[in-house]
Amino acid sequence: MKKLRLANVLSLVCNLSIVYFTIDAVWYSFRTDVIRDPKWFGYTGIHSLRFFTVLSNIFVAIIAILFVIKTIKNLIEDKYEFPHWMIVLKQIATAGVALTFATVVTMLAPASAITGKGYFSMFEHNNLFMHLLTPILAIVSFVFFEREKPLRIRESFWFLIPVIIYSIVYTIMVVFIGEANGGWKDFYNFTLHGKMWLAPLAAVGMLGFAFLVSWLLVFCHNKWQKRQERKLAEETSALNEPDSENNQ
Numbered sequence: 468m469k470k471l472r473l474a475n476v477l478s479l480v481c482n483l484s485i486v487y488f489t490i491d492a493v494w495y496s497f498r499t500d501v502i503r504d505p506k507w508f509g510y511t512g513i514h515s516l517r518f519f520t521v522l523s524n525i526f527v528a529i530i531a532i533l534f535v536i537k538t539i540k541n542l543i544e545d546k547y548e549f550p551h552w553m554i555v556l557k558q559i560a561t562a563g564v565a566l567t568f569a570t571v572v573t574m575l576a577p578a579s580a581i582t583g584k585g586y587f588s589m590f591e592h593n594n595l596f597m598h599l600l601t602p603i604l605a606i607v608s609f610v611f612f613e614r615e616k617p618l619r620i621r622e623s624f625w626f627l628i629p630v631i632i633y634s635i636v637y638t639i640m641v642v643f644i645g646e647a648n649g650g651w652k653d654f655y656n657f658t659l660h661g662k663m664w665l666a667p668l669a670a671v672g673m674l675g676f677a678f679l680v681s682w683l684l685v686f687c688h689n690k691w692q693k694r695q696e697r698k699l700a701e702e703t704s705a706l707n708e709p710d711s712e713n714n715q
Contacts, residue, residue: 470695471547474612479538481608482531488601489528492593493521510654517640517651519633523563524597526629527605530560534613547614554615555622558688561605562626562681568602569680570673578656610687617689626681627674634670642666 496515515521533553541547571589580586590599637651642663644650657669 471614472542472545474614475538475541475547478608478612479535479542481604481612482534482538485531485601485604485608486528486535488596488604489524489531492524492596492601495593496521518654519563519637520567520594520597522633523560523567524601527560527564527601530556531605534608549613549615551615554613554618555625557605557609557613558618558622558681558684559626559629561609562677562684563629564597564602564605565684566630566677566680567598568606569676571598575655606684609684610691614692614695617692618685620682620685623678623681623685627678630674630677634673638666638670 493515496511498511510518530553534549534557537549537553541549576586576589579588637655637657640651641653641658646652653666655669657673658665
């Protein structure tokens with residue numbers, strides 16, 4: 468029971484941090500001095516809400532608020548379980564920021580280094596929270612601290628719904644409308660500087676990458692939960708053995 472209580476406390480710390488980091492990062496994007504800075508033109512204020520990174524961070528913060536409320540209730544009542552639907556939502560939200568983290572680390576940051584901006588330029592200012600700290604906290608809390616029965620592998624597919632929706636919107640705004648007609652700039656460079664036929668292929672590739680990230684999260688969560696259940700069963704069995712000997 469002490470371990471479950473500790474896990475809930477650590478979950479509370481992680482989720483409170485996620486909420487704080489997200490509020491700070493989004494507020495930074497709407498600061499007047501940042502909006503007026505020519506360097507960030509088109510990337511701040513209301514324009515920032517077109518980025519998957521920002522949307523996924525906001526979503527995980529909303530889910531984190533639910534977990535903060537539920538965790539406090541757990542600690543007060545000394546009951547340490549989460550409803551299955553909450554765990555599924557946390558998995559979807561965590562997969563979103565984990566996808567952002569994986570994309571930045573393996574694609575965007577190396578591309579930034581090649582262009583001379585530097586690998587770690589992708590972690591400056593509010594991107595330190597959105598690209599690094601929030602994803603890590605979400606992954607750690609989901610995998611290690613938020614206990615529930617193992618998820619079904621097919622529940623990995625739920626995360627593909629928001630990814631598909633975003634991919635469709637992104638393709639329409641970048642390819643079919645275009646920046647010149649009021650659409651979006653290809654800020655993720657999926658078309659490799661204007662090769663529009665690459666956008667649908669990039670969207671399909673990202674969908675596969677998204678499922679891999681989602682599946683890995685479910686796999687790691689289940690692996691840790693099964694390990695904890697095994698240890699709990701062993702400890703319970705060890706505690707019951709003296710009672711069995713006394714009864715004999």
